[in-house]
Amino acid sequence: MKIIAIVFFALCALAAVVFVMSPGLAGQAVAPAVTTKTQLIEDLVYGNRILYNEGVVDAFGHISARDAQNPTRFHMSRSLAPSQVTSKDILEYDLDCNTVGAPVAVGYGERFIHCGIYRARPDVRAVVHAHSLSLIPFGVTKTSLRPVFHMGGFLGNSTPIFDIRDVAGPTNMMVTTNQLGDALAKTLGDHPVVLMRGHGDTVVGDSVQQAVVRAYYAEVNARLQGEAARLGTITFLSSEEAAKAAESVPIQRAWEMFKTRIGKLE
Amino acid sequence: MKIIAIVFFALCALAAVVFVMSPGLAGQAVAPAVTTKTQLIEDLVYGNRILYNEGVVDAFGHISARDAQNPTRFHMSRSLAPSQVTSKDILEYDLDCNTVGAPVAVGYGERFIHCGIYRARPDVRAVVHAHSLSLIPFGVTKTSLRPVFHMGGFLGNSTPIFDIRDVAGPTNMMVTTNQLGDALAKTLGDHPVVLMRGHGDTVVGDSVQQAVVRAYYAEVNARLQGEAARLGTITFLSSEEAAKAAESVPIQRAWEMFKTRIGKLE
């Protein structure tokens, strides 16, 4: 019996070694465990703080997360600068952007970005809307945002631009109705990022973590692309390289470091 | 009687809900309540600190506010770096830039920027003068500063440039007389921003809050425009889009976040 145990533990150790040393596995993100609502809200608060702390949003911009249990609900702060959001500020919405239960506070005027995308994209579990400074120039010119390095691989081969004028004529540039939300989601298609002409960008992910890390690296990639374009003709990642790189990025390592920079939530 | 009261309050609650959930209204700035002198001075001190903290001014630059009760008076710090201004440093001026009462300290040499504009523009309640680094290049070249995104919508269709040489020949570039103040105000016209060749910029608003947030986003817009111009031809906001966007920006959300970054005044 003792020998069996020894052999068993030896095999365990061997398996651990194989796992640790395997180039294909080591350092990759593991699929996240099931998320409770408490955990989701905490992630959402961290997401708000991180987006601000890393320069993705300023006083404006917002992040939402689809409910972990009920896919027809999502959570997002009341109208507040992201740096100031706490768990008490998170409202619950249905997929038409109505608050669930009695409304306790004013929501973001542009919440329709979020419900529009949740309606159209069942795979999406988190949405970030930002006025990322490095992305805006790509939304107002004909230069297409494409992956300059592996961390931008998720961008794929091109990034669509939503011009609100095409669907609504002259406006205040903001997505403030369900119709506009639908139009934005249509332009997004199955991409991870949509640029919004004269306004900003919207980034989606299969988790708060992925959406935040993508929003951060979309910004970094844009900065790199602008600089590289000034040096000469850019060799972008090919579609195949981009797809493989996107699968390999350890999202969790970036998320944990971003959280460390925030510290404990008060 | 009691029932009437209940119905009345229920209607109030309903109205509040309608207001909160209305896409067209939610998130918009509400007209500020009447401001006391104490509140105005506090806003002015915050304005100084925020302009410094957000990189709009360095050791130079200044902000003033028209008196809340007497439109022929305005308030501005004595000659001091904006980051060091406290409520005790605020002087009161008349519209010819004479201090009201016995002068207790040296004023800014360029206070004539402020009184010049207050004389010419009754609608203006606050003036910011800065050497914003992103704006100066637009004042020394023929590239016109225009709105790249909705937050810069207030810029309208163009931004005038004041060349002091046109009115006074070779000078030290500074607006140090009432005549020069008049000339600057004339170039400003009914715009929110005037660039000053080889010097900086001046931004006006209907409140300290609006002038500060505009000064910040004028700077951001300039940075975006410079970067976008290097990527290709820019699609600017149309005049109509710019006007609608300018009306929709929730100034107060930015102001509150900027204040939070400063913390309590000592």
Place this chain on the structure above:
Amino acid sequence: MKIIAIVFFALCALAAVVFVMSPGLAGQAVAPAVTTKTQLIEDLVYGNRILYNEGVVDAFGHISARDAQNPTRFHMSRSLAPSQVTSKDILEYDLDCNTVGAPVAVGYGERFIHCGIYRARPDVRAVVHAHSLSLIPFGVTKTSLRPVFHMGGFLGNSTPIFDIRDVAGPTNMMVTTNQLGDALAKTLGDHPVVLMRGHGDTVVGDSVQQAVVRAYYAEVNARLQGEAARLGTITFLSSEEAAKAAESVPIQRAWEMFKTRIGKLE
């Protein structure tokens, strides 16, 4: 007797008003009072810290000051990163870069920049040597650094470039002998700034304060000029404007703010 006193004080008040309100005087730098050695060393330590804190130097670069009483002596830190300099690290040198008294520590290898300039320029009382990131590009291309705004007015009409290769053939780029110091001072001529090809820059002033504030604004002006050049043809300050602007800048206001950002010296 009482009446005379009243008249006297009234005249005082009037004089104060005239001074304060006079555009030509208000806000200008006043000639500094005589400086003691203790004060000079403290200024020098602040100068080191400020240059680092404002991004003018990193681990390298140095600042020196001519002795307040004996013009054949000057003071500079031993070989140390500027951010770490304290009053105990300041050495005294003669104009051939020999330390006065027993040498107590290793000096900067490039101290010959300083004594070379003090020998050639009796008007110079402080010297800053830096590898300012915005200035280096101007030293390796044919683009001449010129005043884009009034704060850069002191640059005058052009900025000379010292190419060490012209006087010493291929070297390690550093000014490490009295002969090289002489050559650098010759290229500097009566300018306030000399760029050093493939190396950095050297800035002089009539006080530690002026040299530090000039080193800071030379850097800012370079950044502005680079950006403006990308927007279009630049209208620089004319020679006359530059000279007038240079005379009007209140050095002391910038110096005091820079000091405040450092806080008390330990």
Place this chain on the structure above:
Amino acid sequence: MKIIAIVFFALCALAAVVFVMSPGLAGQAVAPAVTTKTQLIEDLVYGNRILYNEGVVDAFGHISARDAQNPTRFHMSRSLAPSQVTSKDILEYDLDCNTVGAPVAVGYGERFIHCGIYRARPDVRAVVHAHSLSLIPFGVTKTSLRPVFHMGGFLGNSTPIFDIRDVAGPTNMMVTTNQLGDALAKTLGDHPVVLMRGHGDTVVGDSVQQAVVRAYYAEVNARLQGEAARLGTITFLSSEEAAKAAESVPIQRAWEMFKTRIGKLE
């Protein structure tokens, strides 16, 4: 006997003076003393923190050091963001990237960059892999990274670019096998830096200190080169100047300042 001692010490003092005042010697790096394993690990932890603190790495990138006694071993953190590495996280590897002893934690997926270079370059004692933002644009265009100033002299006359596609076709861009490590080391050749197309860069040194300071200045040089290229044709350091400058840089002064900015390790 006493007199001999006095003469002897006087000669010592004289020698010290000559050394201190000698332009050719003062300020240069002295060859480091033999390093213990404890010291090496501490340097490695500081290296991680410094690379993060100075903006060379973000959540990704890593640094390793060859063992001080056994050149067939090297040390590197487990898979962790560099800002979070402590001495307890350092693993020991052999030159095939197997952990020595029982593996206690998951290693970096790209550790093969390190062992590949240690196999090929006996002179290398430390390796930094980073996604330095200023270097990536040089890896995706045909612009060659070259020394713009003396601090970049170590770059020599050119910088090789590794395109993983040339050796492995479409991949996720990462160096995750010994074969890819060999290919990278081959492209590196005897250079100090190799750029990796669509990914980042790898920098080597004869000590942790040298590798870190080089990684920092490679980044700075790239930023300067990008800016200078926009101003006009660049006069780079000649090969001879670059070689001489590389020998003269006081690595230790930068390292000590970087350490001071980190403070004591917890």
